[in-house]
Amino acid sequence: MRLSDRVKGISPSPTLAVDARAKKLQAQGVDVVNFGVGEPDFDTPEHVCDAAISAIRGGFTRYTPAAGTMELREAICARLGRDLALEYRPDEVVVSVGAKHSLFNAVMALCDPGDEVLIPAPYWVTYPEQVKLAGATPVIVPADETHGFRVTRDALEERVSRRTRLLILNSPGNPSGAVYRREEIEALAEFVVARDIYLISDEVYDRLVYDGHRHVSPASCGPEVKARTVLINAVSKTYAMTGWRIGYAACHRDLARAMGEFQGHVTSNPTSISQKAALAALDGPDAPVEAMRREFERRRDYMAAELATMPGMTASVPEGAFYVFPNISGLLKPQSGGNHRFAGSDDLAAFLLEEARVATVAGKGFGSDLHLRFSYATSFERIQAGVARLREVLARL
C-alpha cells in the first residue's frame, strides 16, 4: 500500500511496544513485573467517577464547544491561579484529548516545514515524532547526566539557529525525573525571550515532585515569556485519569483560538463525559493527589536505592514524575564502557524481559542508549519482587 511520507517517517512508540509485549506474556500466563508502564496504578477517585456517571444519566452526552466547556476552562484557570499564581482567562485555554493531543495542537499551530525545534535529551518519545509530523526538524540538545539531566542555556545556545522556532521543555521530566530549579527556569525563560522563539512547557507531572521541591512554570517568569509559552497539563497523571483523555493548553489568546479551530476540524471537542469528570477532579479535594504523591515518593526512595546498587548500573535519585533512569553502561559492550555482551539498551531490555520477566523501556527511544527507564507506578510489593529478580539475573552475568 502506498502510504504518505508523513506517516512512513514515524517511529513506533517504544513505551507502548514494551507494554504490549509484557501484556502478551502475561496473557500467556507468564508472571511479568511491569516497570514499563507510564500511568499511575491507582484508581480514579470515586467522586470523579460519580461525576461521569451523573453526566451520562443527566444526558450530558452531546457535542460541547470544540475547545471545551466554559465551566471546565474556568476550573483550569482557577487551578493555574491556585497552584502557580498564574492568571489565565478561559479564552486562553483549550481542552483536548489528553496532553498528547494538546502538544500536537501546539506544534501544528506553531511550526512550519523548515522550522527547527529544540528538544533536550533525554526526551519523552513523542516530541520528535510530533515535530516531524508538522514537517519541522527536531534538534536534539543533550542534557548532561552529571547535571541531573537538566539542559543548560549554554547547551541550547550551541544548537539554536535562525530557523529555531520552538523549545520543548518538560519538568518534571519523563524519562529522567529531572525537576528544574527556579533559577534554571528563569535562565531558559530569558533565552526564549532573547532568541524570540516559543516555548512548549509540558507540566503533566507538576504535582509529582519530591524532597520538598516545588514545580516552577516558565510562564511565571514574567509577561514576556508567558506570552510565548504554551503551558500543557492534563488530569491524566495527577488524578490517575489516563484513560479519560483530558489534557489542556494555556497560552496567548490568538494561539488558543488557532489551536481550538484546528482541533475543531480534527476531533471536535474532547468527550463531554470526561470533561465533567475532569471538572470534578480539578474542583475536588486535594487529599487523593497528595496521598498518591506520598506513596510514589516512598516507592522512589526504595527503587532508586536498589537500582543504584545493581551490578553494572548507576542511578541518581530522581526528584519528580514516577521513573528511575539508571545508567547501564557497565552492562554494555566494551565500547560503551562495560565488559558485557549487550549491544545497547534494547538488547538489555529484551534480556531482562526474557530472563527476569521484568519489563523496562530501553533508553534508546528517549534519546539515550546508555540508560533504561523503570517506572515505579506499580505496587510496592511488585517493585520488591521485580528488584529481587533483577538482582538475581544480573548477579549471574
Ligand SMILES: Cc1ncc(COP(=O)(O)O)c(C=O)c1O
Ligand atoms: C511527559 C509527558 N507528556 C505528556 C504525556 C501524555 O499525557 P496524556 O496521557 O494526558 O496524553 C505523557 C504520558 O506519558 C508524558 O510522559
